[in-house]
Amino acid sequence: MSNILSGVFPEASAIPEQFRVSYQEQREYLINGELRQWPGALNAVQSPVFVKEGDHYKQQTIGATPLLTAHEALQALDAAVNAYNLGHGLWPTLSVAERIAHIEKFLELMRKQRDEVVKLLMWEIGKTLKDSEKEFDRTCDYIVDTVKSLKELDRNSAKLVEEQGFMAQIRRVPLGVALCMGPFNYPLNETFSTLIPALIMGNTVVFKPAKYGVLLIRPLLKAFQESFPPGVINVIYGKGRDTVGALMETGKIDVFAFIGTNKGANDLKRLHPKPHRLKSILGLDAKNPAIVLQDADLDQTVSECVAGSLSFNGQRCTALKILFVHKSLVNDFVKRFTTEVAKLKTGMPWDAGVSLTPLPEPGKTDYLRGLVEDARRKGANVINDHGGEINQSFFYPAVLYPVTADMNVYREEQFGPVIPIVPFEKDEEAIQYVVNSNFGQQVSIFGSDSRRIAMYIDMFTNQVGRINVNTQCQRGPDTFPFNGRKDSAEGTLSVADALRVFSIRTLVATKSTEGNKQIISTIIRNRESVFLSTDYIM
Numbered sequence: 275m276s277n278i279l280s281g282v283f284p285e286a287s288a289i290p291e292q293f294r295v296s297y298q299e300q301r302e303y304l305i306n307g308e309l310r311q312w313p314g315a316l317n318a319v320q321s322p323v324f325v326k327e328g329d330h331y332k333q334q335t336i337g338a339t340p341l342l343t344a345h346e347a348l349q350a351l352d353a354a355v356n357a358y359n360l361g362h363g364l365w366p367t368l369s370v371a372e373r374i375a376h377i378e379k380f381l382e383l384m385r386k387q388r389d390e391v392v393k394l395l396m397w398e399i400g401k402t403l404k405d406s407e408k409e410f411d412r413t414c415d416y417i418v419d420t421v422k423s424l425k426e427l428d429r430n431s432a433k434l435v436e437e438q439g440f441m442a443q444i445r446r447v448p449l450g451v452a453l454c455m456g457p458f459n460y461p462l463n464e465t466f467s468t469l470i471p472a473l474i475m476g477n478t479v480v481f482k483p484a485k486y487g488v489l490l491i492r493p494l495l496k497a498f499q500e501s502f503p504p505g506v507i508n509v510i511y512g513k514g515r516d517t518v519g520a521l522m523e524t525g526k527i528d529v530f531a532f533i534g535t536n537k538g539a540n541d542l543k544r545l546h547p548k549p550h551r552l553k554s555i556l557g558l559d560a561k562n563p564a565i566v567l568q569d570a571d572l573d574q575t576v577s578e579c580v581a582g583s584l585s586f587n588g589q590r591c592t593a594l595k596i597l598f599v600h601k602s603l604v605n606d607f608v609k610r611f612t613t614e615v616a617k618l619k620t621g622m623p624w625d626a627g628v629s630l631t632p633l634p635e636p637g638k639t640d641y642l643r644g645l646v647e648d649a650r651r652k653g654a655n656v657i658n659d660h661g662g663e664i665n666q667s668f669f670y671p672a673v674l675y676p677v678t679a680d681m682n683v684y685r686e687e688q689f690g691p692v693i694p695i696v697p698f699e700k701d702e703e704a705i706q707y708v709v710n711s712n713f714g715q716q717v718s719i720f721g722s723d724s725r726r727i728a729m730y731i732d733m734f735t736n737q738v739g740r741i742n743v744n745t746q747c748q749r750g751p752d753t754f755p756f757n758g759r760k761d762s763a764e765g766t767l768s769v770a771d772a773l774r775v776f777s778i779r780t781l782v783a784t785k786s787t788e789g790n791k792q793i794i795s796t797i798i799r800n801r802e803s804v805f806l807s808t809d810y811i812m
């Protein structure tokens with residue numbers, strides 16, 4: 275093993291005091307407003323961080339979480355169903371202003387848990403301190419923006435419309451019981467980007483944390499308990515197949531919010547007995563390409579492509595997962611690209627200036643090694659020093675060149691630090707890759723000729739959800755629509771879109787006769803209805 279990786283894991287004594295964690299055995303889970311204690315089996319939480327002990331490395335087990343069964347999952351569902359009470363429960367009938375007050379209370383309590391959640395993000399999924407802090411703060415901002423957006427939506431609905439002799443008030447109301455599941459790479463942010471809109475629109479929720487990044491929800495359980503009426507939010511733990519499958523089979527889930535693989539989403543959706551009653555909002559697989567044209571500004575392009583392919587070790591659904599580089603500049607590009615990759619610092623999540631950290635998924639380094647070996651057998655080289663070297667859970671980025679269509683990495687979503695570079699000559703080669711892909715999330719085009727860029731834009735508008743020009747692929751700003759086509763997504767999320775996704779419009783309408791006008795204005799003047807109201811939220 276080269277020096278670059280032999281020193282990557284620290285001795286226990288070298289971990290700064292403020293970033294150390296002690297083992298936590300979590301037994302509590304939240305159902306119907308009660309933090310219940312689980313007496314049964316637990317799931318060990320293994321950190322991607324290993325500690326050096328002499329000439330050995332020891333993986334750190336930082337805690338354990340409850341391995342609940344279908345029985346507890348169904349109790350959580352019952353609690354959510356009762357709290358919704360066919361739309362007559364307290365939560366779905368509260369006014370928008372009252373629901374906002376509950377969410378704001380939750381946010382206040384959540385902010386107090388920042389240090390603990392950030393620390394667990396580092397230990398559970400290996401995210402750098404800077405990115406962990408960013409994830410926490412971005413999630414708080416998302417909640418603030420959601421409240422702002424709902425106020426705006428509500429203000430626009432606080433009026434009657436008149437059309438063709440009718441008068442009506444149109445408002446958004448909840449859909450029912452939502453099941454929210456997030457991914458391990460953004461276990462807080464992505465999960466909350468569905469959970470919060472689902473709640474604020476009046477749905478009740480069963481929330482199951484991601485595969486990894488589970489303990490970090492623990493500091494928020496009390497905040498959930500104290501901020502919402504019983505049964506409105508229920509948090510369960512355990513294996514997906516034992517818990518979530520049972521929920522879907524009941525047919526009582528009305529909204530399925532899932533960020534993960536399209537295979538996982540298909541398997542779960544299929545279990546629901548009444549597909550037409552299930553609304554799904556899904557963020558799934560992606561293989562976003564960068565297309566680097568002859569006249570691209572290489573400084574800017576290389577910097578965007580390095581960040582796009584290697585932020586959080588390439589473990590972002592929006593990461594650049596294949597780089598098509600025009601033959602006329604590919605030699606220069608790969609030289610600069612590998613030079614920049616070599617500057618990225620390896621280390622532990624809390625190390626200052628670190629970019630490359632260990633990977634949380636067991637077996638991931640073997641999978642990535644397999645991709646690299648397959649590509650090498652078929653003619654690609656690893657063109658950067660140390661590319662593909664492994665130490666325990668650490669995989670040093672492998673830049674593969676030249677990559678061709680017969681290699682597995684050409685189509686598979688690596689979701690890790692392997693960067694395939696494909697040289698191309700004709701525009702059609704890059705265009706056809708996107709057109710024929712099973713995925714359709716985003717694409718990045720790098721160049722300076724406006725006519726050529728415009729041609730690519732028009733080729734891709736019906737293929738992907740977002741076309742980035744001289745910019746890496748990304749989800750943010752969170753007010754922009756985030757979606758995908760084909761196997762990449764179902765539905766659109768953004769701060770404002772999420773409010774629509776988790777609700778449906780209902781209207782009260784009447785013929786504009788004098789008698790009806792009298793009734794409507796009496797209801798409004800005397801505040802006799804929560805729905806039919808022109809109150810303006812401040």
Ligand code: G3H
Nearest residue numbers: 590591592747748749750
């Ligand atoms: O993993 C997918 C995330 O939605 C990506 O978000 O582009 O802000 O990293 P991001």
